[in-house]
Amino acid sequence: MKIKQLPEVKMFQGYHTLFVEGEPYVILGGEIHNSAASGEAYMEEEVWPYLRDLEINTVVAPVYWECIEPELGAFDFSTVDYLLEQALRENVRLVLLWFGLWKNAESMYVPIWMKRDRKKYFHCKKEKGGEIPTISPFCKEAVERDREAFARLMAYLKEQDSSQRVIMVQVENEIGLLGSERDYSPTAQEVFSAEMPKEVREEFNLSGTWQGAFGEDAGEYFMAWAFAKAVEEIAEAGKKEYPLPMYTNAWLEQFPWRAGIYPSGGPVRKMFRMWKFMAPSLFTLAPDIYVPMVPETMDMYTKQNNPLFVPEVRKDAACAVNALYAVFGCHGIGFSPFGIEELSMEPEKIDRIPPEVMAALNIDPAAFEVEGSAEYLKRSYELITKLLPLYYRLRPAGDVYAFIRKDPREQGTVVRARGYDVQFDYKRKEPGKPEAGGVIFQLEDHVFLIAGTMCSITFHSKMGSGKTAELIRLEEGAWESDGFRPRRILNGDEKMFVSCKDYIVLYRAELLTV
Numbered sequence: 001m002k003i004k005q006l007p008e009v010k011m012f013q014g015y016h017t018l019f020v021e022g023e024p025y026v027i028l029g030g031e032i033h034n035s036a037a038s039g040e041a042y043m044e045e046e047v048w049p050y051l052r053d054l055e056i057n058t059v060v061a062p063v064y065w066e067c068i069e070p071e072l073g074a075f076d077f078s079t080v081d082y083l084l085e086q087a088l089r090e091n092v093r094l095v096l097l098w099f100g101l102w103k104n105a106e107s108m109y110v111p112i113w114m115k116r117d118r119k120k121y122f123h124c125k126k127e128k129g130g131e132i133p134t135i136s137p138f139c140k141e142a143v144e145r146d147r148e149a150f151a152r153l154m155a156y157l158k159e160q161d162s163s164q165r166v167i168m169v170q171v172e173n174e175i176g177l178l179g180s181e182r183d184y185s186p187t188a189q190e191v192f193s194a195e196m197p198k199e200v201r202e203e204f205n206l207s208g209t210w211q212g213a214f215g216e217d218a219g220e221y222f223m224a225w226a227f228a229k230a231v232e233e234i235a236e237a238g239k240k241e242y243p244l245p246m247y248t249n250a251w252l253e254q255f256p257w258r259a260g261i262y263p264s265g266g267p268v269r270k271m272f273r274m275w276k277f278m279a280p281s282l283f284t285l286a287p288d289i290y291v292p293m294v295p296e297t298m299d300m301y302t303k304q305n306n307p308l309f310v311p312e313v314r315k316d317a318a319c320a321v322n323a324l325y326a327v328f329g330c331h332g333i334g335f336s337p338f339g340i341e342e343l344s345m346e347p348e349k350i351d352r353i354p355p356e357v358m359a360a361l362n363i364d365p366a367a368f369e370v371e372g373s374a375e376y377l378k379r380s381y382e383l384i385t386k387l388l389p390l391y392y393r394l395r396p397a398g399d400v401y402a403f404i405r406k407d408p409r410e411q412g413t414v415v416r417a418r419g420y421d422v423q424f425d426y427k428r429k430e431p432g433k434p435e436a437g438g439v440i441f442q443l444e445d446h447v448f449l450i451a452g453t454m455c456s457i458t459f460h461s462k463m464g465s466g467k468t469a470e471l472i473r474l475e476e477g478a479w480e481s482d483g484f485r486p487r488r489i490l491n492g493d494e495k496m497f498v499s500c501k502d503y504i505v506l507y508r509a510e511l512l513t514v
Contacts, residue, residue: 007167009245009283009307013396015331016283016307018245020093020167024392026327027168028381029058029095030340031312033351034103037061040082048090050344054374055381058167059087060311060336062097066111069149077156087165095311095336097170098153100234101146102227105178105251105263107135114145121145124183132179137226138187143233151237158242169244170311171235174251174288175227176263182219183226192222200225203277221274223265228278235281248279249286249311252297272304284333288312290367294322295406295437298330308332314367315339320376320504321404321437321453327384328391328439329402343374371432372502379504383451386479387441390449394441404437405429412455417442420469420511422450423458430454433502443508449484450507452500459511467513471495475508484508 007020018025036047051059067079080096087094099109107115107123114121114135121142124132135142150171157166177183182192192210200206206213214221235246250267262268267275267285275285286309287301294313302308308330313319315337326332337343342350353368394400401415405426412425417440426436438452450457461469474495475486486508490498498507 018333027058027334029336031060031336031338047341050341055378058093060095062099064109065100072113088163093167094165095168102175103173105176106133125185126180127184136185137230143230147234147237150234151241154238154241169246171248176266181259181264182223220259220264224271224274227265228275232279245283247282247284247286286311290363295404302330310335312338316369317372318435320380321434323380325404399442401440421460424455427454446511448509455500457498461513470512472512473510
């Protein structure tokens with residue numbers, strides 16, 4: 001099979017941008033539950049019916065090593081086949097998640113034959129000798145087997161995905177080590193006690209042992225080096241077969257901020273330098289965001305030449321405005337709430353995570369509340385899709401301004417646009433409703449397009465100009481391919497107080513300075 005143009009991430013208008021079939025593409029997606037893709041009938045009956053009305057263009061779905069290589073050297077890609085067929089029928093793209101050696105800091109999705117041979121495929125050890133349910137990244141045999149299986153998967157996609165459904169691949173999932181800051185297995189101990197590898201000494205301009213160079217953080221840096229090195233081997237082998245954009249994702253640092261309570265060695269912000277250096281085949285490191293500080297986390301993962309892709313994020317009502325901020329504020333490649341099928345599902349069918357599991361994983365239970373989320377997110381995705389051509393037209397000049405409440409104490413913000421300051425006063429946060437936020441497009445010197453939720457809007461002239469901003473025309477409506485289509489013109493007392501409620505509203509405002 002010959003593909004004219006592969007999906008790629010490249011610089012466009014000064015920002016990293018995903019291109020699919022030669023055109024800019026933003027993933028407006030949703031990640032399905034971990035085990036959903038393991039059954040064809042289950043996908044047909046319990047997943048796809050709940051995705052069709054959400055305006056998503058991409059489904060983030062796992063593929064499982066245990067299903068693909070049930071016996072050593074015997075490969076079965078039937079799970080991949082029906083995902084490709086179903087995605088084509090549903091007219092959506094796919095981001096595939098490779099659940100290989102590591103998933104949620106454990107080795108739960110490796111094939112049974114690997115689980116049974118603990119001697120050959122040895123696990124990490126705690127300091128006092130207890131085994132951790134995570135195969136060690138120092139186990140060369142395990143990494144080699146994963147590398148082979150992943151390369152086979154990518155070769156199969158190249159051969160079979162003629163419709164180019166798959167646009168991106170995640171290598172492993174929330175990698176790292178729980179229960180210990182580092183691996184104390186005999187093999188790991190030998191490496192840790194020796195002088196650091198030459199590439200690490202040169203990159204960090206340090207010398208000596210890991211402990212001597214990195215002190216209290218030595219264990220985490222050591223594991224970041226080991227995991228990133230293994231992931232690079234796996235990703236590089238896959239890209240040689242079929243060079244789709246690849247990334248890995250991060251279980252975020254959390255209180256009490258001790259490596260091993262969150263996965264030690266994973267691609268968290270403090271380990272960016274090690275991961276970027278050791279795993280160059282990955283185009284980005286992506287955050288899985290279940291903490292309340294979603295906008296701040298997206299900001300952090302947009303730095304250090306790291307384009308933003310959010311493969312997993314909380315699915316409460318705030319996801320609608322978080323999506324706006326990810327795309328227009330962080331110039332992100334994509335946004336994808338987890339468990340997306342539950343947004344449209346009947347409440348009695350939702351398989352709720354037990355409180356004790358959430359507590360053990362240090363997850364905010366509110367992250368899984370879905371009241372109102374389906375309709376809010378649908379409207380947000382629909383609006384983003386329509387506004388993307390305008391976004392690409394105005395982005396080079398800096399005429400796109402996104403805003404969102406990042407702290408409950410914030411009363412509002414002021415967007416300093418060309419010729420005017422636009423004040424947004426945030427409304428009180430309400431349960432089951434989106435957060436305050438939105439985006440402004442400056443269409444002309446005196447004309448603005450504003451999409452927002454849970455805020456009121458006031459226009460000001462620039463300080464020191466000696467003039468006053470006057471709102472001479474205000475229209476509410478929709479943005480279509482041929483431009484703004486007004487639904488009604490607001491005047492009188494309705495023009496005196498411009499307000500955005502819980503559902504995203506689109507205003508066209510024409511101003512005058514007098």
